[in-house]
Amino acid sequence: MLIVQKFGGTSVGDLERIQNVANRVSTTVKKGHDVVVVVSAMSGETNKLVGYAEHFSSNPSRVEMDMLLSSGERVTASLLSIALQEMGHKAVAMTGRKAGIVTDNHHTKARIEEIDPTTMQNAVKEGKIVVVAGFQGVNEDGDVTTLGRGGSDLSAVAIAGALQADLCEIYTDVSGIFTTDPRIEPKAKKLDKISYDEMLELASLGAKVLQNRSVELAKKLNVNLVTRTSFSDEEGTLITKEENIMEKPLVSGIALDRNQARISLLGVKDRPGIASDIFNKLAAAEVNVDMIIQNKAVDETTNIDFTVPVGDLHDAKAVVEEFVKNGEIQDESYNEDICKVSVVGVGMKSHAGVAAKAFSTMAQNNININMISTSEIKVSMVIDEKYAELAVRSLHDAYQLDK
Numbered sequence: 001m002l003i004v005q006k007f008g009g010t011s012v013g014d015l016e017r018i019q020n021v022a023n024r025v026s027t028t029v030k031k032g033h034d035v036v037v038v039v040s041a042m043s044g045e046t047n048k049l050v051g052y053a054e055h056f057s058s059n060p061s062r063v064e065m066d067m068l069l070s071s072g073e074r075v076t077a078s079l080l081s082i083a084l085q086e087m088g089h090k091a092v093a094m095t096g097r098k099a100g101i102v103t104d105n106h107h108t109k110a111r112i113e114e115i116d117p118t119t120m121q122n123a124v125k126e127g128k129i130v131v132v133a134g135f136q137g138v139n140e141d142g143d144v145t146t147l148g149r150g151g152s153d154l155s156a157v158a159i160a161g162a163l164q165a166d167l168c169e170i171y172t173d174v175s176g177i178f179t180t181d182p183r184i185e186p187k188a189k190k191l192d193k194i195s196y197d198e199m200l201e202l203a204s205l206g207a208k209v210l211q212n213r214s215v216e217l218a219k220k221l222n223v224n225l226v227t228r229t230s231f232s233d234e235e236g237t238l239i240t241k242e243e244n245i246m247e248k249p250l251v252s253g254i255a256l257d258r259n260q261a262r263i264s265l266l267g268v269k270d271r272p273g274i275a276s277d278i279f280n281k282l283a284a285a286e287v288n289v290d291m292i293i294q295n296k297a298v299d300e301t302t303n304i305d306f307t308v309p310v311g312d313l314h315d316a317k318a319v320v321e322e323f324v325k326n327g328e329i330q331d332e333s334y335n336e337d338i339c340k341v342s343v344v345g346v347g348m349k350s351h352a353g354v355a356a357k358a359f360s361t362m363a364q365n366n367i368n369i370n371m372i373s374t375s376e377i378k379v380s381m382v383i384d385e386k387y388a389e390l391a392v393r394s395l396h397d398a399y400q401l402d403k
């Protein structure tokens with residue numbers, strides 16, 4: 001097999017840990033696999049470099065920032081390659097450029113445009129372990145670019161896609177994806193397998209493990225992703241396409257998003273095009289609207305409620321206030337003390353009653369549901385923040401996710 005192994009900052013956090021990574025890579029190679037390794041900078045290193053730049057400027061040039069930040073990953077890639085050579089392996093460290101990673105021109109948050117894997121492939125053919133500095137590429141002018149914070153996951157997935165690797169393993173300090181946050185429900189179980197779409201819906205559970213952008217890319221490129229820990233031999237969680245999952249559980253997990261706020265618009269003028277005006281302005285202000293409820297109009301006005309991430313609240317308020325000023329909305333109110341709980345599972349596509357069970361679980365616990373939205377594989381409910389943990393635990397129980 002050809003395996004891409006990506007090691008995050010904590011996994012390469014000091015010299016001893018880099019040696020542990022070398023041992024793990026060596027074991028994989030000795031099992032007969034070809035390995036391409038992608039590394040992050042040592043944990044804390046990128047922040048340290050940012051701090052250095054801020055010593056000189058509050059607004060440093062993004063071109064220089066990319067030169068600077070990309071160096072952290074070069075350090076770990078070369079050290080790992082040296083450690084592997086010392087163990088008797090043939091290994092070669094590569095920058096993003098040498099690995100053939102071409103990006104657009106958006107310095108400090110570039111997008112990968114294409115990868116020419118020839119140099120990596122030739123090295124693999126020569127029996128070498130390729131160690132690539134993650135998080136970086138090069139634009140068409142030859143300037144170094146970086147992919148945005150946390151971007152070495154993206155490097156790994158993109159490289160796995162370009163090499164058509166059998167597996168892309170992402171090593172962190174977390175052992176995989178759980179049925180819910182184990183800090184809320186200690187009975188949470190690690191999932192063996194989960195589909196890309198479920199993983200994207202369960203983002204809050206994977207937040208510490210994987211960027212959503214990487215999961216989206218893995219889905220697009222059809223890369224089998226595994227998240228696992230580098231601190232033990234425990235098996236991780238495979239994230240793959242739905243067709244690869246034989247036994248589809250009804251529900252895979254319960255996600256909690258505390259980072260939501262509710263905006264209520266009262267006395268909204270009931271005319272054709274008003275929703276379009278409001279939500280287009282919100283979109284133009286880059287406010288991410290999630291759930292929307294519009295009530296039946298009475299006396300030519302209606303009420304509209306919607307949710308946004310707390311971080312977008314400020315921009316959303318500015319938009320809403322314009323409509324209040326011109327008289328198309330009478331009043332507005334905001335509530336940050338809410339959260340969104342979601343029940344996620346591909347199995348609900350073919351089974352009725354999943355939503356009903358979620359609602360009765362809330363009812364049994366006397367939790368009022370403020371808003372509801374559903375998709376093919378998800379039921380989401382907005383509830384008061386104070387019930388967040390109770391809701392998560394009782395849903396986890398209701399769908400028997402600890403079994």
Ligand code: ASP
Pocket residue numbers: 008009040041046047072134135148149150151152153
């Ligand atoms: N070192 C970069 C960061 O800290 C990239 C990464 O770790 O994925 O954001």
Ligand code: MG
Pocket residue numbers: 008009040150151
């Ligand atoms: Mg990281």
